[in-house]
Amino acid sequence: TRTTRPQRLLRAVQKNATRNNPLSVISAIDDFCRHREWAMNVGDEKGFILDSVVNEVSPVTALELGAYCGYSAVRIARLLPPGACLITLEFNPDYAAIARQVIAWAGLEDKVQLVEGASGDWIPRMKEHFGIETFDFVFLDHWKDSYLPDTKLLEECGLLRKGTVLLADNVICPGAPDYLEYVRKSLSYESRFFKSHLEYTKAEDGLEKSVYLS
Numbered sequence: 001t002r003t004t005r006p007q008r009l010l011r012a013v014q015k016n017a018t019r020n021n022p023l024s025v026i027s028a029i030d031d032f033c034r035h036r037e038w039a040m041n042v043g044d045e046k047g048f049i050l051d052s053v054v055n056e057v058s059p060v061t062a063l064e065l066g067a068y069c070g071y072s073a074v075r076i077a078r079l080l081p082p083g084a085c086l087i088t089l090e091f092n093p094d095y096a097a098i099a100r101q102v103i104a105w106a107g108l109e110d111k112v113q114l115v116e117g118a119s120g121d122w123i124p125r126m127k128e129h130f131g132i133e134t135f136d137f138v139f140l141d142h143w144k145d146s147y148l149p150d151t152k153l154l155e156e157c158g159l160l161r162k163g164t165v166l167l168a169d170n171v172i173c174p175g176a177p178d179y180l181e182y183v184r185k186s187l188s189y190e191s192r193f194f195k196s197h198l199e200y201t202k203a204e205d206g207l208e209k210s211v212y213l214s
């Protein structure tokens, strides 16, 4: 096929969503993924849980690992208080190019900093490059075997503070067993599982919410 799935997803947004209307962008992507082509966005069911955690935390500084097409960046950024910002890391340049356009269509480019590159390279540079002290909220949605090493890296780089909330997607499917064991056993975290389903399917999945106790 000449176009990629992310390109077809973006076209569906530009066709069916209204500019500067984040909810219409979210709906256009969910409709596309449910009725046209499945794609690995966090989706509407887990997205509702993501929304409730973001509203509870009301983060001023937020980090997302794994932007893909920008769906969860739009879900998060639309709920941020004035002056707050989301930094989202995307490894794949093709995904990043689509995510930038989806975020712009939603009118949220002023609240989102999309950075291309690997989480392991960028996390140690967050403080000096973005002037970030600590993150209030971290959404983990990137390579599942990077969840644990990157969480340890965030700790080591002093980017977590007492009360920082980590929310991890896909802890059942595809799964992040080493991460789950770590946050559930560690005395530095208070962890809770939100049972849900893999986006747009009936397969079991869920989100793990872990509060850093320092």
Ligand SMILES: Cc1cc(-c2n[nH]c(CCNC(=O)c3cc(-c4ccc(F)cc4)cc(O)c3O)n2)ccn1
Binding pocket: 040, 041, 042, 065, 066, 067, 068, 089, 090, 091, 092, 095, 117, 118, 119, 120, 141, 142, 143, 144, 146, 169, 170, 173, 174, 198, 199
């Ligand atoms: C900064 C940085 C960023 C990245 C990075 N950027 N973008 C990603 C994408 C990661 N996401 C997934 O792989 C993923 C997969 C599934 C899935 C797939 C197939 C199935 F059959 C069932 C489930 C479902 C999901 O919800 C997922 O999120 N990684 C990597 C490294 N460094």
Ligand SMILES: [Mg+2]
Binding pocket: 040, 041, 042, 141, 169, 170
């Ligand atoms: Mg995911």
